[in-house]
Amino acid sequence: MTRIRLFAFRATTIASLMVAALAPATPARADTVAPHLTGFSRTSPATVGGGATISLNFTATDDVGLNYVIFEFTDQNASTSHGAYFAAFGYNINGQTSASSTATGTLRQWAPSNPYQLMDVTVYDLNGNSATYNRDGTVTLSAGASGPTTHSFNLANADFTVNNPNEDITPPQITSLSVYQSTINAGDPIVVQYTATDDRSGIDSVNVTYTSDAGGSDVVASSPPGALAVAGPASGVVPLAAAGGNYRIFTVSVTDKEDNITTYQSDGTVSVIPSQLTPPPAPTWDWSSFDVTVNAQNTDLAAPLINSTSRASAATVYLGQPVSVNYAASDVGTGLALFEAVWTDPRGGSFELDINKHCGVLSSGPATTYIPSWGTVGKYTLKYLKVTDRIGNQTFYWRNGTVQIFPSGATGPTTHNLNLAGLDFTFNNTLVDNGSSILDTTRQYCPPTPDVSMTPSDTSVSPGDAVSLSGAVTRAAAAVPRPVLALYTWSGRTPHLSGLQRGSSSGKYSGTVSIGSRTTALMTRFLGADASNPADPGNSPSAGVHLVPPTHLSLTAAPVMVRYGNAVSLTARLARGDGSAIANARVLLFERPAKAAGYTLLGSALTSPHGYVHFTETPVTNVRYLVRFDGSPTFNNSISVPVEVDVYPRVWRVLSSTSIPFGSSFTVSGGVVPSRTWQTIYLQQLISGVWQNVASHALSSSGGFSFSVHPSTHGTNTYRLYKPADSYWAAVATTTFGVSVS
Numbered sequence: 001m002t003r004i005r006l007f008a009f010r011a012t013t014i015a016s017l018m019v020a021a022l023a024p025a026t027p028a029r030a031d032t033v034a035p036h037l038t039g040f041s042r043t044s045p046a047t048v049g050g051g052a053t054i055s056l057n058f059t060a061t062d063d064v065g066l067n068y069v070i071f072e073f074t075d076q077n078a079s080t081s082h083g084a085y086f087a088a089f090g091y092n093i094n095g096q097t098s099a100s101s102t103a104t105g106t107l108r109q110w111a112p113s114n115p116y117q118l119m120d121v122t123v124y125d126l127n128g129n130s131a132t133y134n135r136d137g138t139v140t141l142s143a144g145a146s147g148p149t150t151h152s153f154n155l156a157n158a159d160f161t162v163n164n165p166n167e168d169i170t171p172p173q174i175t176s177l178s179v180y181q182s183t184i185n186a187g188d189p190i191v192v193q194y195t196a197t198d199d200r201s202g203i204d205s206v207n208v209t210y211t212s213d214a215g216g217s218d219v220v221a222s223s224p225p226g227a228l229a230v231a232g233p234a235s236g237v238v239p240l241a242a243a244g245g246n247y248r249i250f251t252v253s254v255t256d257k258e259d260n261i262t263t264y265q266s267d268g269t270v271s272v273i274p275s276q277l278t279p280p281p282a283p284t285w286d287w288s289s290f291d292v293t294v295n296a297q298n299t300d301l302a303a304p305l306i307n308s309t310s311r312a313s314a315a316t317v318y319l320g321q322p323v324s325v326n327y328a329a330s331d332v333g334t335g336l337a338l339f340e341a342v343w344t345d346p347r348g349g350s351f352e353l354d355i356n357k358h359c360g361v362l363s364s365g366p367a368t369t370y371i372p373s374w375g376t377v378g379k380y381t382l383k384y385l386k387v388t389d390r391i392g393n394q395t396f397y398w399r400n401g402t403v404q405i406f407p408s409g410a411t412g413p414t415t416h417n418l419n420l421a422g423l424d425f426t427f428n429n430t431l432v433d434n435g436s437s438i439l440d441t442t443r444q445y446c447p448p449t450p451d452v453s454m455t456p457s458d459t460s461v462s463p464g465d466a467v468s469l470s471g472a473v474t475r476a477a478a479a480v481p482r483p484v485l486a487l488y489t490w491s492g493r494t495p496h497l498s499g500l501q502r503g504s505s506s507g508k509y510s511g512t513v514s515i516g517s518r519t520t521a522l523m524t525r526f527l528g529a530d531a532s533n534p535a536d537p538g539n540s541p542s543a544g545v546h547l548v549p550p551t552h553l554s555l556t557a558a559p560v561m562v563r564y565g566n567a568v569s570l571t572a573r574l575a576r577g578d579g580s581a582i583a584n585a586r587v588l589l590f591e592r593p594a595k596a597a598g599y600t601l602l603g604s605a606l607t608s609p610h611g612y613v614h615f616t617e618t619p620v621t622n623v624r625y626l627v628r629f630d631g632s633p634t635f636n637n638s639i640s641v642p643v644e645v646d647v648y649p650r651v652w653r654v655l656s657s658t659s660i661p662f663g664s665s666f667t668v669s670g671g672v673v674p675s676r677t678w679q680t681i682y683l684q685q686l687i688s689g690v691w692q693n694v695a696s697h698a699l700s701s702s703g704g705f706s707f708s709v710h711p712s713t714h715g716t717n718t719y720r721l722y723k724p725a726d727s728y729w730a731a732v733a734t735t736t737f738g739v740s741v742s
Helices: 014-021 226-230
Strands: 036-042 053-061 066-075 085-090 098-106 115-125 130-134 139-141 160-162 173-179 183-185 189-197 203-212 219-222 234-237 245-256 261-265 270-273 292-295 305-311 316-319 322-330 336-344 352-357 367-370 378-389 394-398 403-406 425-431 466-475 484-491 494-502 508-514 521-526 551-558 561-563 568-576 586-593 600-606 612-617 623-629 643-648 650-655 666-673 680-687 690-698 704-709 715-723 737-741
Touching: 036 115, 036 130, 053 066, 053 085, 066 098, 173 245, 173 261, 189 203, 189 219, 189 245, 189 494, 203 226, 203 234, 226 494, 305 378, 305 394, 322 336, 322 352, 322 378, 336 367, 352 367, 466 521, 484 508, 494 508, 508 521, 551 623, 551 643, 568 586, 568 623, 586 612, 600 612, 650 715, 650 737, 666 715, 680 704, 690 704, 690 715
Parallel strands: 183 292, 316 425, 561 643
Antiparallel strands: 036 053, 053 098, 066 085, 066 115, 085 098, 115 130, 115 160, 130 139, 173 189, 189 234, 203 219, 203 245, 219 234, 245 261, 245 292, 261 270, 305 322, 322 367, 336 352, 336 378, 378 394, 378 425, 394 403, 466 508, 484 494, 484 521, 551 568, 568 612, 586 600, 586 623, 623 643, 650 666, 666 704, 680 690, 680 715, 715 737
């Protein structure tokens, strides 16, 4: 089968690509003599595998000095439209007039098993003259250069063949797609999750092209670069000024690292490059399920405003000192994008000095610049101030008190009372400062990528643990509002997309990832908020993960109902995930008494060889106990399930008589420890097998009580004292007692 391949370079010839990159830095001499190739031979084997180095010895001369040599090969089974080029370079001859050296190039690991022919050799000198020795025996000279136009070299002697059992000749494929948010605002990214596979070289990139039903430019959601490409997601920002409405997928393409490409079109067709490869089957997706509704933001007709301004720098600015303006600005629509101040310099006319601030906190100053040493000395007269919002509405504040707003449909004031004359200053080029630390907002542009912070809740973890990743997205100290972030775990060099998270208006975010059995690191990636800046997405620093065996900590209490003043025995056991004991580990005991806001540390102890640890406590109210192991370099931390122990009060009583004549009374008195004065104790009688309240008494401040009882029937009556449960103690009933009535 004939195979087409994109190999090391695209179809543009390597020679033309390298001229610009390696042009000499020194001024050219009046040299028109082209360099001369005097000999070459391939020293690497005639048959090589993937990843092999191709090397060629060569000799060359030049009257002024050689620069470099390129040997250009093509895959003979590849279509030239796909650009299957390979090159070997000889750089180590710079400045020599007669050189003998070696050119080398390395094949990719998945190079196809095809013959490669040497098509041409190009020699460059230091002055940009070049001579290209073509396979057909001709020599092509650079413009204006002189030299031979034919040669007698047999370029076929340098041909070689690749025999690669690891060749990648199967196109990649997409096996699943899903959209993160089906409704977004213009200015937000379209985020598409995907699963992509490739048999050999691996996934290099995924691109999902969305088209708007309302027309306008397409939005391309692209995969992250490098190793993240296999994990995704693909993201692309919808421009803030874009039309609203429905956006639908037009194409999905996936490229592997050998530049095999599969393209899925929404009409159901699947195509591949190289075209001779067998395409994967057409997907059965419901393409409409990937549609995204965009809420337009281009209805913002409110012009941005400057509310106040003042000169922050001195009336006379010396060389090395900043020119600085304080201001306050606002916009009720899409937000501020630029503040600008423009002065006419002392020469007048079209000569101007400007300050602009388009980075960081834009609603207030300072906005700053510096005048260079060659700047014009004299008075600088403020011409106008301008503020621009993100949709492109502009407001000019002119020195004469008028206000101009663009475009014409935007609304805002027509006059102002700002004191622009107060921003005039004089420049004196006497050096007073060799360098200030004040930010130059005019020349120090926004960083190409934002700052993405990320802090994991824990890095000493076990497989299956959930870890919270939190942080913020900022640019030049200003928050990037409502950022969309991808959350990743890494297993060695392999990333895994664990989730997507939308941040708050202050740029802060928090999301949870699950730790796998081979997780080594954690990371987040901001997916972009500026369609005009392709470098806008940015990664957080990664955080390493220390995997430790999981542990299990149990706790039991005996008894779980205890009389006030008595002790309870607590037994904890610390074990590995498989149940085997962990010895000599410190376990902490905590309690949370009734009505307490949280747990309090009571103490700690080391586990026995069998993993046990014992505590004895005497609770004074109902209480919950738990034990905690804080982990070690060897084992993960763990915490037990809380164990509840109820405490019931002590009740003592004194009975005046156990036998009384009918018509008389008896008394029952006693006390409750502990108690509260607002609590009630009941005297209960067993009537027809059911305990019924026959009297009640509020406890005294000391917990005392006294009942006087007049039985109404003959016979033996059975009684008990009962105190109900409350917020602090469990219910308690005394032993029964009888009173005989005769």
